[in-house]
Amino acid sequence: MxxxxxxxxxxxxxxxxxxxxxxxxxxxxxxxxxxxxxxxxxxxxxxxxxQPTVVYTESLLEHQARGYELVLQREPNNQVALEKLSLLRLQLKDIKGSVELLEKLVKQYPNRQDYKMLLEQMKKQEREGDR
The missing domain is CATH 1.10.287 (Helix Hairpins)
Incomplete structure (x- = not known):
């Protein structure tokens, strides 16, 4: 090279x-x-x-409930919204409101045994709460 x-x-x-x-x-x-x-x-x-971040569960549940109520204003027979709102009202200790929604679900879907059983349980709980 x-x-x-x-x-x-x-x-x-x-x-x-x-x-x-x-x-x-x-x-x-x-x-x-x-x-x-x-x-x-x-x-x-x-x-x-x-500042500690505090999430108030009850206000969060109320916010979610308002959302489902808005859905039900547009679609009064929306099965999912009725189910979720009844569960939210139950968590918020609104047994009477939950029972009303479950009664509507039982009328719309008479073949659903889970709705019927839950409605019976809620009515029983409501009667016990009145005592």
Whole structure:
């Protein structure tokens, strides 16, 4: 091989090594910088006072119930909305409201034994609550 070809290959190898080193340095700096920003954010977040997040289950249930009531205004015989709203009213301790919805479901779907059984249980619970 000629001297100029060897010089070219040597120069090219040195150039590639410099590019590799430069890319490695940039990568390390980027990694350290992003990790540093993450740590700074974590320290700032930890040092700030926080208000505890409290979800009021009852208000959430009432909100869901209002949603199903809106559906029933548009579609009074919507089976899913009637079912879900009766269960929500039961969770909200509105047994009378739950019974009314279950009675409607039993009238619409007389073959559904689960509706009938649940209605009987609710009526029994309602009678016991009146005592």
């Amino acid at each position: 000629s001297n100029s070809a060897e010089d070219y290959l040597t120069a090219r190898a040195k150039k590639i090594e410099r590019k590799k080193r430069l890319l490695s340095i940039v990568s390390i700096i980027s990694f350290v910088g992003s990790a540093g920003f993450g740590v700074i954010h974590l320290i700032q977040y930890a040092s700030q006072p926080h």
